[in-house]
Amino acid sequence: MLLNSIRGFFMALADSIPGISGGTIAYLLGFYDLFIDSLNNIISNNKEKRKNSLTFIIQLGCGWIVGLIICVSILSTLFTNHIYIMSSFLIGLTIFSIPEILKEEKSSFDFSPKGMLFNIFFFLFGLILVILITTYSSRGSASGSAQLISLDAGKALFLFIAGDIAISTMVLPGISGSSLLMILGLYLPIINALKVFFGFDFSVVPSLFCFGFGILFGIFTTVRLVKKALEFHRSSTLSLILGLVVAATYAIAQGPTSLEIPKAPLSFETFSFISFIIGWIPILLITYLKKRKIGVHS
Numbered sequence: 001m002l003l004n005s006i007r008g009f010f011m012a013l014a015d016s017i018p019g020i021s022g023g024t025i026a027y028l029l030g031f032y033d034l035f036i037d038s039l040n041n042i043i044s045n046n047k048e049k050r051k052n053s054l055t056f057i058i059q060l061g062c063g064w065i066v067g068l069i070i071c072v073s074i075l076s077t078l079f080t081n082h083i084y085i086m087s088s089f090l091i092g093l094t095i096f097s098i099p100e101i102l103k104e105e106k107s108s109f110d111f112s113p114k115g116m117l118f119n120i121f122f123f124l125f126g127l128i129l130v131i132l133i134t135t136y137s138s139r140g141s142a143s144g145s146a147q148l149i150s151l152d153a154g155k156a157l158f159l160f161i162a163g164d165i166a167i168s169t170m171v172l173p174g175i176s177g178s179s180l181l182m183i184l185g186l187y188l189p190i191i192n193a194l195k196v197f198f199g200f201d202f203s204v205v206p207s208l209f210c211f212g213f214g215i216l217f218g219i220f221t222t223v224r225l226v227k228k229a230l231e232f233h234r235s236s237t238l239s240l241i242l243g244l245v246v247a248a249t250y251a252i253a254q255g256p257t258s259l260e261i262p263k264a265p266l267s268f269e270t271f272s273f274i275s276f277i278i279g280w281i282p283i284l285l286i287t288y289l290k291k292r293k294i295g296v297h298s
Contacts, residue, residue: 004056005063007031012067016075016191017093017178022064035060036227039219069198076195079188083256083263088272090252092279094179098245100283101238110235119239126243130183134251148193148207156210162186163214168222183244183251188259 011022026032034056041053079086109119148159162184166177181187190211193204229237256263264270 004059005066008060008063008065009067010063011060012064013071015064015177016068016071017090022177040224042220068194072191072194072198076191079191079255080259083259084266084270085272085275087252087255087266088275089279090182090255091249091266092276093282094245094248094252094279096280096283098242100287101242101245105234105238108234108238115235118236122236122240123243123246126240127247128243130244130247131250134183134185134247134254148189148204151206151210155207158184159186159207159210160214160217163211164218164222165214167215167218168226179245179248179251182255183248185251185254188255 007026011025014025015022023032023035026035038053038056038060041049042057110116162181165180165184169177169180178187181190190208193208196204197208226237253266256265
């Protein structure tokens with residue numbers, strides 16, 4: 001149980017930061033296949049498989065919750081007090097991760113004329129989609145945890161879909177669910193709302209419930225769809241993902257507008273080049289671990 005809780009703890013550290021996926025950590029620590037199989041087997045007809053999978057997920061979840069609580073407390077303060085430094089760091093983390101994704105998946109891309117046409121189309125689709133969503137989110141929503149205190153049908157549906165999308169990306173190596181939340185304008189509001197909740201202020205519970213229900217729905221449904229898309233249409237799916245990742249830098253730059261007290265978007269004047277370079281360090285560490293094949297295997 002302790003081993004699986006430690007695994008969950010490190011996954012939470014990754015899932016809490018845009019640019020790094022909990023699935024990446026699971027992959028590096030050697031239990032990614034076990035993790036994915038357990039998610040799929042929760043609703044298996046085989047009673048023994050279902051029992052073992054549920055036990056594993058619960059143990060993993062205990063460590064994940066502890067890691068999340070610690071991260072939320074730290075990240076909420078950092079984003080509130082040092083938003084431009086953190087935004088610069090996250091942009092560096094995102095940009096430096098792109099060459100690693102390309103190198104890791106080089107053989108998966110279809111470079112035929114037809115394949116390249118599809119790749120370009122899906123890349124541009126992901127890029128434009130993120131820009132449109134980010135622009136709409138920054139103009140049309142309230143800021144900070146206040147965004148999640150009031151709840152109507154439209155916002156409840158949006159939170160449900162966001163939770164569904166987030167968990168679907170969090171379980172895939174190289175794809176960050178937190179980055180997707182950043183794109184949707186929900187990363188900082190969710191982080192702040194969790195901090196409010198952990199402080200025993202339950203005004204955000206309805207919104208967090210909708211988000212959490214979307215996560216549960218995603219575990220049982222969308223995760224399987226994403227796996228199928230990567231299995232049968234990997235080149236196009238990866239191109240779409242790359243478009244989302246590249247455009248995530250725009251979403252991160254708009255992040256300061258979603259603070260409790262909104263600030264101007266990241267600009268050349270507020271950009272921190274040192275923090276940007278520091279964002280390379282986690283990518284270098286992950287690359288080193290891959291080369292050394294350091295991990296804890298099940």
